[in-house]
Amino acid sequence: xxxxxxRQFIKEYGLKLLEKGLTKAxxxxxxxxxxxxxxxxxxxxxxxxxxxxxxxxxxMNLEGEKVEGNKKPSTEFQLHRIIYxxxxxxxxxxxxxxxxxxxxxxxxxxxxxVHYLIAYSGYKVPCANYAAFGSKKLAKNVYKAxxxxxxxxxxxxxxxxxxxxxxxxxxxxxxxxxxxxxxYYRTKxxxxxxxxxxxxxxxxxxxxxxx
Ligand SMILES: [Zn+2]
Numbered sequence: 252x253x254x255x256x257x258r259q260f261i262k263e264y265g266l267k268l269l270e271k272g273l274t275k276a277x278x279x280x281x282x283x284x285x286x287x288x289x290x291x292x293x294x295x296x297x298x299x300x301x302x303x304x305x306x307x308x309x310x311m312n313l314e315g316e317k318v319e320g321n322k323k324p325s326t327e328f329q330l331h332r333i334i335y336x337x338x339x340x341x342x343x344x345x346x347x348x349x350x351x352x353x354x355x356x357x358x359x360x361x362x363x364x365v366h367y368l369i370a371y372s373g374y375k376v377p378c379a380n381y382a383a384f385g386s387k388k389l390a391k392n393v394y395k396a397x398x399x400x401x402x403x404x405x406x407x408x409x410x411x412x413x414x415x416x417x418x419x420x421x422x423x424x425x426x427x428x429x430x431x432x433x434x435y436y437r438t439k440x441x442x443x444x445x446x447x448x449x450x451x452x453x454x455x456x457x458x459x460x461x462x
Contacts, residue, residue, distance in 0.1 A: 253319050257283040257292035258305040260418050265300035268347055273425055274300075279347040279410070280325035283418055284335045286342060289313055293331060295322035326385035333390040334414055338399060343418040345425050348410035351432035352376075356405040362428070364447040365435045370455045371427040372403035372413075381407035403428045 252258070264281055268274045277300075282293035291311045294300075298307055309320035315332060317324065325331075331344045355362055355378070362369065362376040369375060379396035382388035393412055397404045402424050403413045411428060415421030438444035447455075 252306070253310045254283075254285055254288070254290055254292045254308075255305070257285055258308040261292055261294055261308050262303055262305055264345070264418050264422060265294055265303055267422060268345070268425075269300050271422075271426060273345075273347040273349045273429065275348070279345070280327050280331075281345045281418070281421075282325070282328075282331040282343065284313075284331075284342045284344075290318060291331065291335065293324045293328060295320070296324060296326050298322065327389075329385070329387050329390040330393055330412065333394045334397070337394060338397075338414065340416060341414040343415050343421040344412065345414075345418070345421045346406075346410060346412045347425055349425070349429040349432070351436050352405055352411040352429050353409070354436060355432055356410060357408050359407045361405065362432055362435050364452045365438060365444045366431050367447060367452070367455045368427050369431050369447075370452065370459050371424045373401040374449065374452050374456070375401075376403045376405055376428055376431070377401060378405040378407055381409070384409065 277297050280294045282291050284291050292308050295307045295309055307322050309322055309324040310318045311324055312318055327346055334341055334344055361378045364375055377396040379392040382392050393404050413421050413424035415424055
């Protein structure tokens with residue numbers, strides 16, 4: 252069986268998405284790219300995280316061909332693929348539908364630097380234009396918003412996608428972005444939040460790089 256370690260991580264982190272309330276039932280998907288083997292391990296389509304066995308995880312190549320597995324890969328495979336093709340610093344992708352991030356995504360708005368921890372994404376969390384789930388157009392829209400600058404993107408009327416050099420980092424980004432989304436939502440309900448300036452955020456991002 253190919254990519255056994257990656258398969259185990261997909262199972263383990265899929266359960267973490269449920270535990271941490273980042274997604275529900277079969278919502279969302281996650282993958283790990285083994286750059287050396289040029290293979291992607293991705294969660295299967297429409298199987299709840301609690302029921303996924305490691306043999307259900309699908310192994311794909313960067314060209315989009317299935318290499319191993321009896322199940323169908325996640326419907327959002329294109330979303331994962333376009334990021335691995337274009338970001339050499341990324342080896343894991345997590346897509347979820349967490350409540351606060353998705354609330355803001357349904358307003359088609361971005362998350363500004365309302366708290367310094369937004370630096371986990373970059374200067375902000377941009378919002379990608381809407382396209383139907385599973386479509387190549389959605390993958391294109393997401394990568395257009397993400398580029399090489401951000402580790403997180405809201406997907407209009409849909410959810411959140413985060414990336415990292417490994418699956419643990421990609422999960423951290425998801426949790427921190429959801430926290431910032433909640434803060435933004437709550438401060439907006441209360442009054443108008445004070446947004447950090449580009450200069451203030453630049454300092455945070457520089458400190459993060461040295462950290
Ligand atoms: Zn989705």
